[in-house]
Amino acid sequence: MPTSFLGIPPSSRRSTASTRQRENRSAQITQAVSHRRRKSRSPDARALEEVAIARNDSGHRKKKRPHLQSSATAPVELHSGISDDAAPERGRKAKGKHRAQSYFVEQGESLVLRELARPSAGSMRGKRKDRSKSRELPPLPSKSPTPELQELAEDTSEYSGADFLRMKLELENLRKQLSVSKKTVLKQSKVIDELRRDLSHSTKAQKDNESEIKKLKDLTKKSDELVANVETNLTCQICMDLLSRPHGLSPCGHVLCQGCLQEWFRSAPPNDEDMHDDFPDDVLYRKKTCPCCRTAVRSRPIPIFLVKSLASAIEKAKASPSAPPRATPPPEDDPWAGIFLEHDSEEDWSGEESDDDYDDDDGWSFYGYGTPDDEESYEGPYAHPQWAPPTVNVSPADFPFLDSLDGDDLAMLRRGATLQMIDLFSMRYTHESGLQAVVDNANVIFLGWNIELHEGDEMGEQFMEWITGDIFERPERWEIMEDMNGSWTAWRLVPQDEVEEYDTSDSEAWAADMDEDVDM
Structure with a gap:
């Protein structure tokens, strides 16, 4: 090659x-x-x-x-x-490759x-x-370290030892802090659990207190209403103050202040039968009536000490603690001197005998409702009464103690009923059927268009007792209809010759004439 x-x-x-x-x-x-x-x-x-x-x-x-x-x-x-x-040197011949x-x-x-x-x-x-x-790679660096790297490694080893010790101390401190934090968290967790239990108990107690407060408020409200009702009943109907010296009238039983009664009796107008005003003792013999119901008052008013105690207790409860107590007026020798006769001169009916005393054979003659002579004098037929004009002259001005007088109540007062009788027997009046009263809570009695009460029967109880007895003793004078539930309804009948026909359209004019006479 x-x-x-x-x-x-x-x-x-x-x-x-x-x-x-x-x-x-x-x-x-x-x-x-x-x-x-x-x-x-x-x-x-x-x-x-x-x-x-x-x-x-x-x-x-x-x-x-x-x-x-x-x-x-x-x-x-x-x-x-x-x-x-190289093959001949090794002593063996090999194929050249x-x-x-x-x-x-x-x-x-x-x-x-x-x-x-x-x-x-x-x-x-x-x-x-x-x-x-x-x-064909790039040249690789030598692995032998340079002097600069060796010096840096020595410095790093020295620094790393100090840093290791410092970091070890810091780690130990952090571990201690972590242990303390864990203990603190555990304590705080216990405190939080206790506070939660206290909060639960407090919430439950608060709910119980709220329920108790609500009950007490309801009781207080009822008590306030009761006190208000009692205070209203203990208020004089003339001066509208608490009865400081309450006196009761007989026979109606109304209670008023002593001063209000004295002023009322002295200023009462004389009737035609009374003596003249120039007579010195005219007030003694003048007819005296109750300011509330116009019932004739025959005897001196008597003090009601129970009402006086109740009124004093309410007055003390309403007065402020710093207010001075109310001075008690000195007692008078005879507060009714010159208004009512002396006790010796008053007629005493308890020891005298009278022919009008109650007798079983006379029926209801003691109260003046019906006599045997009247019953025997008529033997003819009876008939339903007809509408008749009112017989009593009254107006709303005669009842100043009432805030408002209903028209039906005024109509019943003009036809002989009283306020006590209206409330006691749930009386009603209609132009078609006249007066009706309820006895024994279920039995209805139609009394006609006019009734006449005895002078001493202010509540009308004697009159209704006589009416109830007359229904069963004189059934010919009543029309009775019995109901399936055991109650009954009765219509009062009158002698046929006493039935008078009136023009019902004249009733409003007659009532207007009565109002004009009262105004004059």
């Missing part, structure tokens, strides 16, 4: 060297390359190492060679192939192994070309 193909100048080639010397030289170069590039694992390098090891094992003698001075431009030739001339020749090229500080391939080997040419491309 020409030397120019190998890239070696003719002056550097030693033609006198024997084949064995060339082999020893290639082995040394191979060992040097293997020491320099231990990381290279190319197939050519491995092959050369194996050849070198095999030659050393076979007992061939190695010769020392001087150090090869590499040049960047002069490649070093390495003949690793065995030519046909041309092997691939390898050579090293120094690039920088490293040697690169190159092989020369035969031009005729087509299949191996591409592989060698690829291998040659893979071997």
Whole structure:
């Protein structure tokens, strides 16, 4: 093979060297390359190492060679192939085979192994070309450390020791802080659990307190309403103040202030039957009535101490603590002197006998409702009464203690009923059927268009008792209809000759005339 193909100048080639010397030289170069590039694992390098090891094992003698001075431009030739001339030296005849020749090229500080391939080997040419491309690597840096690197490593080792100790101390401190934090978190967790339990108990207690407060508010509201009702009932109907000196009237039972009653009785207008105003004792003999219901008052009012105690208790409860107590007026010797007669001069009906006393045979003559003479005097038929005009002259001005007076109540008052009787017997009035009352909570009695009560029967109880007894004792004077539930309804009848026909359209005009008379 020409030397120019190998890239070696003719002056550097030693033609006198024997084949064995060339082999020893290639082995040394191979060992040097293997020491320099231990990381290279190319197939050519491995092959050369194996050849070198095999030659050393076979007992061939190695010769020392001087150090090869590499040049960047002069490649070093390495003949690793065995030519046909070496066969006679070994004592055996072998078939001549041309092997691939390898050579090293120094690039920088490293040697690169190159092989020369035969031009005729087509299949191996591409592989060698690829291998040659893979071997064309950049120069590798030397592994030997520089002085600067050694100094830096020593400084780093010194710094790393101090840093390691410092970091170890910091790590120990962090571990202690972590342990303390864990203990603190555990304590705080316990405190939080206790606070949550306390909050739950407090919430439950608050709900219970709210429920209790609501109940107490309801009770307080009911108590306030009760106190207000009691206070209203303990108020005088004339001066609208609490009854400081309450006195009760007989027989109606209304309670008013002593001063209001005194003023009322002194200022009462005289009737036609009363004496003249110029008589000194005119007030003593003047007819006295109740301011509330206009019932005739026949005896002196009496003090009601129970009402006085209740009124005093309510007044103390409403008064402020700093307010001075109300002064009690001095008792009067006789507050009703000059208004009512003395007790000795008053008529006492309890010890006298009268022909009008109640007798079982006389029926209801004691109350003035019906007499045996009247019952025996009429034996004719009875008929339903007709509409009749009112018989009592009253107006809303006669009831100043009432805030409002219903029209039906006024109509019943004008037809002989009283306020107590209306409330007690649930009375009603209609233009078509007249007055009706309810007894025993279910039985209805139609009384006609006018009734007349006894002077002492303010509540109308005696009148209704007489009516109820008359229904069963004189059934001919009543029309009775019994219901399926056991109750009954009764219509009062009157003698047929007493039935009078009135023009019902004149009732409104008659009532208007009564109002005009009252205004005048």
